[in-house]
Amino acid sequence: MMYQGREGFTWFTGVVEDRNDPLFLNRVRVRIHGAHSHDKQLIATPDLPWSDVMMPTTSPSLSGLGTSTHGLVEGSSVMGFYRDDAN
Numbered sequence: 001m002m003y004q005g006r007e008g009f010t011w012f013t014g015v016v017e018d019r020n021d022p023l024f025l026n027r028v029r030v031r032i033h034g035a036h037s038h039d040k041q042l043i044a045t046p047d048l049p050w051s052d053v054m055m056p057t058t059s060p061s062l063s064g065l066g067t068s069t070h071g072l073v074e075g076s077s078v079m080g081f082y083r084d085d086a087n
Contacts, residue, residue: 009081016076017045
């Protein structure tokens, strides 16, 4: 049976390139080191997939309660893991 985390996580590091999520879900576009070329002619920022941002347990980030944004900006270095086999 396959599900997230059963066989471990595939981690990545990258750089935030876009935080203007049109759905207002606090997602960011991340250029992942080793997966996306640094050459923006090969993969432009709008072509990067959206990534979810984990929020701390000290903030519900829901229905106007607590902090609702993550504070990342373009150029922020991030670390994450793939939630699917898209690596």
